[in-house]
Amino acid sequence: MLNSRLRAAYFWLLCLLLSPQLFAQTPGAAEGALLTPRQFLGYELGTGFTPHAELLRYVEHVVQHSPGRMKQQRYGRTYENRPLELVYVATPDNLSRLDDIRRNNLRLAGLESGAAQRQQPAVVWLSYNVHGNEAVSSEAVMQVLYDLANPQDQQMQQWLQNLVVIVDPCVNPDGRDRYAQWYNRVANQQPNSSPLSWEHHEPWPGGRYNHYYFDLNRDWAWQTQQESRQRIAVYNQWLPQVHADFHEMGPNNPYYFSPAAKPFHADLTEWQRKFQNIIGDYNRRVFDKNNWLYFTRETYDLFAPFYGDTWPSFNGAIGMTYEQGGGSPAGISYTKADGDTLTLAQRIAHHHATSLATIQAAADRHDELVREFQKFYLDARTKPRGDYKSFVVAGTADAGQVRALTQYLDRQQIRYGYAAKRSKQRAYSYATGQTETVQIEPRDLVVSMYQPKSTLVKVLFEPQAALEDSLTYDLTAWSLPYAFGLKAYALKSTVEANNSAPAKPATPTLPANPPYAYVARWNSLPDVRFLGRLQQLGVKVRVADEPFETEGQQYQRGTLVIPRTGNERLGARFDQLVRAQADSAGVQVQAVQSGLSTSGGDLGSRSVRPLQQPKVAILAGPGIDATAFGEVWHFFEQQIGYPVSVLGTDYFSSVPLAEFDVLILPDGRYDNVLTERSLESVKNWVRAGGRLIALEGATRFLADKKDFLLKAKPADSATTKKPNPYAALRRYADAEREQIGERVQGSVYRVQLDNTHPLAFGYGSTYYALLRDTPNYRFMPQGGWNVGVLKKNGYAAGFTGRKAQRALNDSFVLGSQDLGRGQVVYLADNPLFRAFWQGGKLLFGNAVFMVGQ
Numbered sequence: 119m120l121n122s123r124l125r126a127a128y129f130w131l132l133c134l135l136l137s138p139q140l141f142a143q144t145p146g147a148a149e150g151a152l153l154t155p156r157q158f159l160g161y162e163l164g165t166g167f168t169p170h171a172e173l174l175r176y177v178e179h180v181v182q183h184s185p186g187r188m189k190q191q192r193y194g195r196t197y198e199n200r201p202l203e204l205v206y207v208a209t210p211d212n213l214s215r216l217d218d219i220r221r222n223n224l225r226l227a228g229l230e231s232g233a234a235q236r237q238q239p240a241v242v243w244l245s246y247n248v249h250g251n252e253a254v255s256s257e258a259v260m261q262v263l264y265d266l267a268n269p270q271d272q273q274m275q276q277w278l279q280n281l282v283v284i285v286d287p288c289v290n291p292d293g294r295d296r297y298a299q300w301y302n303r304v305a306n307q308q309p310n311s312s313p314l315s316w317e318h319h320e321p322w323p324g325g326r327y328n329h330y331y332f333d334l335n336r337d338w339a340w341q342t343q344q345e346s347r348q349r350i351a352v353y354n355q356w357l358p359q360v361h362a363d364f365h366e367m368g369p370n371n372p373y374y375f376s377p378a379a380k381p382f383h384a385d386l387t388e389w390q391r392k393f394q395n396i397i398g399d400y401n402r403r404v405f406d407k408n409n410w411l412y413f414t415r416e417t418y419d420l421f422a423p424f425y426g427d428t429w430p431s432f433n434g435a436i437g438m439t440y441e442q443g444g445g446s447p448a449g450i451s452y453t454k455a456d457g458d459t460l461t462l463a464q465r466i467a468h469h470h471a472t473s474l475a476t477i478q479a480a481a482d483r484h485d486e487l488v489r490e491f492q493k494f495y496l497d498a499r500t501k502p503r504g505d506y507k508s509f510v511v512a513g514t515a516d517a518g519q520v521r522a523l524t525q526y527l528d529r530q531q532i533r534y535g536y537a538a539k540r541s542k543q544r545a546y547s548y549a550t551g552q553t554e555t556v557q558i559e560p561r562d563l564v565v566s567m568y569q570p571k572s573t574l575v576k577v578l579f580e581p582q583a584a585l586e587d588s589l590t591y592d593l594t595a596w597s598l599p600y601a602f603g604l605k606a607y608a609l610k611s612t613v614e615a616n617n618s619a620p621a622k623p624a625t626p627t628l629p630a631n632p633p634y635a636y637v638a639r640w641n642s643l644p645d646v647r648f649l650g651r652l653q654q655l656g657v658k659v660r661v662a663d664e665p666f667e668t669e670g671q672q673y674q675r676g677t678l679v680i681p682r683t684g685n686e687r688l689g690a691r692f693d694q695l696v697r698a699q700a701d702s703a704g705v706q707v708q709a710v711q712s713g714l715s716t717s718g719g720d721l722g723s724r725s726v727r728p729l730q731q732p733k734v735a736i737l738a739g740p741g742i743d744a745t746a747f748g749e750v751w752h753f754f755e756q757q758i759g760y761p762v763s764v765l766g767t768d769y770f771s772s773v774p775l776a777e778f779d780v781l782i783l784p785d786g787r788y789d790n791v792l793t794e795r796s797l798e799s800v801k802n803w804v805r806a807g808g809r810l811i812a813l814e815g816a817t818r819f820l821a822d823k824k825d826f827l828l829k830a831k832p833a834d835s836a837t838t839k840k841p842n843p844y845a846a847l848r849r850y851a852d853a854e855r856e857q858i859g860e861r862v863q864g865s866v867y868r869v870q871l872d873n874t875h876p877l878a879f880g881y882g883s884t885y886y887a888l889l890r891d892t893p894n895y896r897f898m899p900q901g902g903w904n905v906g907v908l909k910k911n912g913y914a915a916g917f918t919g920r921k922a923q924r925a926l927n928d929s930f931v932l933g934s935q936d937l938g939r940g941q942v943v944y945l946a947d948n949p950l951f952r953a954f955w956q957g958g959k960l961l962f963g964n965a966v967f968m969v970g971q
Contacts, residue, residue, distance in 0.1 A: 152183040152267060155260040163257050164463030165450065167298040170200055170291040176260050177205060177287055184267040186210040187278075194348030197329035200291035202348060207266045207283040209275075212239055219282055220356055226488070227357055227434065227495040228570040229531060236492065240484035241358035243284040243435075244473060245426055248335045250293020251325035251446035252366035253301075254462060258469035259287045265474065274474075277481035284358065290327075290334050290345065297325025301449060311451040311459050320446045323744035330756070331748025332953070335363070336592070338429035339578070340954035341529055342752075353430075354531050359487040360397075362438040362476045363426030364469050370455045371443035372411035373468050375401040378420045378427070378439070381586045385503055385573050386420055386431055389490045393436045396483065400475040410468060421585070422592040422864075423577050432574045434494040436487070440472045495570050502567035502576065508613045509579045510537065510545070512605040513561030513620065518642035518704060519602050520563060522956055526598075530578075533569045535615030537562040545607035546581060548599040549884075551914060556607050564615035581608055582915045593864025593888070595916030596954075600866045600886040603957025632682065633709035635721055636696050637668070640676030640880045643757060643956065646963035648703035649678060650760040653731035655695055658684040661968060663876070664725040666718025669710050673718075676879030676968065679726050681713070729971055732779040732809070734760070737791070739767030746785035746813065749950040753962065757953070771796045775803040780966055783816035785948060792819070801825055805938025809970045813945045814891070820942070821895060827902040827935045828944050831894045831925070862889045862926070865916030869906040869931050869947075876968035877905045877934055877943065880960050886914065887931060888955050892922050893946035895930040906932035932961070934969055941970035 156162050158176050168176075181190045189206040196202060206216060223241060225234035244262070246255035265274055266283060288294055297320065305317040312318075323331050328343055337346040367374070376394040398414060405412045418439050423429050427437035442465050444452070450462045480487060497503075511520065513536070527534055537558050545556045565575055577583070578598050585594055599606035638648065640661075652659055660679040665672065685692045700707040710721075719725035734754065738747045754762040765773055771793070775781065781800070792800065804810050812820050821828045869885045871878040878885070885906060897904045908929045918926065934943045943965045949958025 150183075152264070153179065154264055159260075162463070163261060164461060164466050167253050167301050167450075167462075168257060168260070169298055169302075170256075170288055170295045173256055173260065173287060174201065174203060177203065177263060180263045180267045181205060186213060188267060189213060189216065191352075193352045194345065196290075196292045196345055198292045200295070202289075202291065202345060203287065204352065205263065205285040205287065207278065207285065208239065208281070209278050212278075212282060216282070223357055224355075226492040228499050229357070229495075234492065236488060238488060239280055239282050240360065240480050240487040240491075241282045241284065241356055242360040242362070242477060242480045243286070243353065243356070243358040243430075244476070245286045245289050245361065245363045247287075247294050248289040248363060248426060249326045249333070249365060250290045250295070250328075251297035251320060252364075252442075252444070253294055253297055253325070254366055254442055254444055254465040255364035255469050256288045256294060257462065258364070258466045258473065259285065261466065261470050262473045263287070274477075277477055280481045280484040281477065283477060284356065286349070289349065292329045293325045293327055293334075295325075297446065300325070305449065309450040311453040313447065313453060317449045318447045318452060322740040322742075323747075324446060326446070327744060327748065330752040331744040332752065333745060335365075335426055336424045336952060338426055339423045339596075340952060341526075342953035347529065350529070354433075357433060357491075358430070358435055359484075359491045360438070360476065360480045361426065361430035361435045362440060362473070364473070365439060365441045366445040366448075366465070367441045367443055369444050369448040369452045369460055371441070372413060373405065373443065373472075374413055374416070374418060374439070374441035375472055376438055377414050378418055379416050381419050381421045381590050383421050383423070383428065383432075383577065384584045384586075385577055387490075387494060389494075390431055390436055393483070393487070393490075394438070397436065397438060397476055397479045400479040401472050404471045404475050405468075408471075410471075417591070419591050421583070421590050422594070422596065423574075424592065424596075432577050433571070434491050434573075438476065440469065442468050494573070498570055498572040499568060502572040504567070504576045504580065505610055506546070506576070506580065506608040507567045507611055508609040509565045509567075509575070509599075510558055510607045510609060510613060511563040511565075511599065512607075513537075513559055513563060515604045516641040517706070518644040519604055519956060521704060522643070523598065523602050523604065524563070527565070530571065530574060532565065532571045532575055532578075534563055534565045535617050536560070536620055537564050538614045538616050541613075543607075543609055543611065543613070545609045548581060548597070548604075548606045548608070548914075551581075558607075558613060561620040564613045566612060566615065568612070579608065585917055590863060590917070593890070593916070595864060595866040595888070595914070597866070597915060600914060601888075601955050601957060603881075603886055631711065632693065634711050634713055635679055635681040636700075636707045636709055637671075637673060638678040638680070638700065638705055638707045639673065640678060641960070642880070643959045643963070644704045645678070645880070646960060646967065647758040648699055648705040649729070649963075649967055650758045651699045651703065652680065652696070653729070654760070655699070657688070657692070657695055657699075659729050660721075660726045661729050661876075661879075661971075662719070662726050664718050666715040666720075666725075668712070668715045668721070669708075670716075671708060674880070675874065676876070676964075679721055680707075681721060684728075727971065729967065730779070732966060733763070733777065734780045734782065734966060735763045735765050735773075735775075735778040736782045736784065737767060737770060737786075738764050738784075739770075739791075741767050741788060741791035742784055742786035743815065745952075746815075746948065749948070749953060750782055750784050750813075752953055753950055753959070757959070758963070767791045771799070775799065775808060776806070778808070780809045780811065782811045782966075783813065785814035786816060788816060788819035797823070801937065804940035804942060807939040809941045809943065809965075811943045811945065811965050814948050817893075817895075817944045817946045820944070825937060826942065827898045828930065829896045829898075831896055831929070861917075861919045862892055862922050863917040864888060864890050865918045866914040867908055867912045867926065868914055869912065870909055872903070872905050875903055875905045875934070876970075877903075877932065877961065877964050879964050879968055885961065886957055887947045887949075888951055888958075889918075889926070889947055890951070892925045893929050893931050894925050895946060897928070897930050898933055898935060902935040903933045904930055905934065906930075943969055 431437035
């Protein structure tokens with residue numbers, strides 16, 4: 119037996135030693151000829167989907183066979199530990215001074231000191247496969263890299279005299295492999311082009327998203343995901359003149375390239391619009407020559423700053439989106455509605471063509487690109503756009519939120535300082551929506567428009583983005599003061615500021631006698647993280663339901679009280695644990711020597727109740743919106759580090775809910791998820807003491823059902839009382855625009871809060887909600903708590919149609935009801951949207967940790 123085991127061990131050791139990965143050379147010179155993708159892979163591009171690891175093997179092969187002309191960089195890893203890589207392509211002379219070119223590019227932008235040289239190559243960055251199941255682009259990139267490396271391609275080598283090309287072969291490896299592995303597993307040996315075939319129906323959650331089901335193409339501005347932060351950190355070290363992003367759309371569409379559709383953001387320069395048209399002309403010539411169908415100036419606008427075309431544009435680039443018809447349903451072969459067959463090979467050819475056309479356009483016009491890039495940043499520093507010249511965030515705001523904002527600004531390369539002196543100024547107040555006299559304090563955060571990134575500053579801070587056409591692709595409001603829930607002002611004048619941050623409050627020294635308790639204010643996400651960590655370590659924590667004062671300090675509802683009593687078993691470790699976790703979470707704790715309060719309840723009062731560690735479950739699977747589930751999952755795992763159980767919709771009916779204290783229903787369509795029998799089981803669990811948290815679509819599903827107090831509003835009374843006999847006489851061409859009247863296009867509204875309720879602990883009287891739908895609900899009757907409501911004049915920013923405006927007046931947004939011994943929490947608006955709406959995260963933390971205990 120021993121010998122057989124040894125033989126087996128030797129066998130596997132030999133396999134390991136002979137594996138190609140072990141012998142894979144680091145990028146550099148390699149023996150043999152440069153192979154085409156077909157020669158290397160063993161199959162023609164377009165006959166299958168290449169796994170990510172095999173894609174990178176080919177990338178490495180090309181780089182190894184291009185010594186002095188290509189350089190490979192691993193810039194990070196995905197959540198599933200797949201490598202993220204870039205390839206730099208240049209002439210031997212330019213590659214040898216690559217870092218000098220990079221640094222000079224930053225000098226042109228004013229982001230690095232020293233004299234800038236105008237004469238240098240333009241930088242073109244090509245991004246492929248940000249949406250994993252738009253998998254054609256990472257097939258096309260292999261042919262693009264071969265062409266860039268091929269020394270026999272004299273035309274390409276001539277273009278490279280004027281360029282540094284940066285290629286990201288796959289922005290979203292986790293999503294790509296999720297799609298490619300599924301497709302390769304289910305596809306017929308001979309591809310079946312019928313749309314009814316299994317290979318054209320990707321299962322939930324699909325490969326579009328990353329590990330946490332976030333759309334990475336909507337994360338450029340916010341960088342909430344690991345992949346985005348790592349990629350954009352490198353992007354900001356270069357700031358290319360051109361960025362092209364390769365996508366797919368529905369299989370019955372042809373191909374889209376610039377010029378883009380309206381609305382254009384007002385801060386895109388005339389030059390950027392002009393060069394979009396120039397690159398579009400290069401693409402048009404290729405498509406016309408080949409008789410390929412395409413469209414321009416439709417659907418894909420340049421307004422919201424979240425995308426791979428707009429965010430680079432606000433950083434001085436020519437941002438481009440390319441959309442090939444195909445996507446997940448198309449597979450290798452697909453019969454379109456018009457009867458034609460769309461093949462993967464055709465899709466590859468189109469993306470390959472636009473890649474080369476983009477490179478050619480940039481090479482032919484590289485002098486203009488570099489000149490206009492420098493002008494973009496010179497104007498940003500000396501003649502910033504817009505009426506406002508400074509943005510000020512009150513230093514008295516929550517320290518955790520301000521710290522989160524400064525960390526965000528650092529990632530964006532946005533410079534900021536702190537007000538040098540107290541002054542009174544006329545300013546626009548985000549809180550009131552009015553221009554008024556405000557007082558600037560010395561510790562207030564100041565962001566000046568006179569800096570290299572001032573265009574990005576304006577886009578991210580302006581209270582209201584100018585919208586030339588309401589038919590837009592995404593949100594219409596996103597201003598950082600609203601997103602972070604901070605007291606802030608926009609000024610038409612500059613504010614004297616210095617770079618030194620105000621001194622941090624000194625960490626209180628541990629008194630000689632062990633403190634009676636520790637208290638910590640409850641204001642932002644770090645406080646939620648702190649509570650969760652303490653509970654996981656077995657530390658007993660209480661919460662104050664009423665304001666109180668102790669040892670000269672005022673504390674509001676939601677304050678955490680961590681008494682020594684109840685934590686005796688921790689002994690001397692108690693103080694160490696509390697302080698260590700406070701430091702780790704960035705939370706300030708105060709030691710108090712007595713349980714007596716000078717006002718409000720004492721620390722042993724009924725109003726200071728114990729908090730139990732909740733066991734939390736989230737529902738996921740078919741029927742649940744994948745991104746909505748991902749936002750909740752990411753919140754627990756990445757933002758607060760708290761354990762959560764994910765329950766599949768396919769087996770939910772057999773789950774013993776008594777194992778959990780909290781069940782979260784993300785947005786989704788629940789008609790086929792919660793059957794009548796399953797819903798009754800959920801209600802019985804709530805009656806026994808469970809807490810049900812319903813978000814968006816889950817709230818709609820529960821509304822009007824038996825035992826749930828939330829009710830939808832009746833139809834518009836103005837419409838029912840005075841019907842218009844001509845309402846049915848509509849123009850067909852106006853149908854899409856008429857629908858806008860019922861939409862809320864990602865608009866900001868001030869929700870009125872009852873902050874005496876645990877769901878609103880830590881907030882003032884209002885909360886900025888980012889509404890993407892109309893929460894068309896009545897106020898709840900007796901037995902329910904209307905914690906957050908919209909009254910008249912709640913609008914703050916963004917586009918809302920006229921019908922939607924009426925529906926939003928006097929509407930329920932968030933609240934709870936008692937059901938037996940348990941609670942149902944309704945969140946008609948999603949406070950975790952895309953993980954960037956920082957102001958809503960405490961509210962969701964309240965729903966999980968504070969309500970119903």
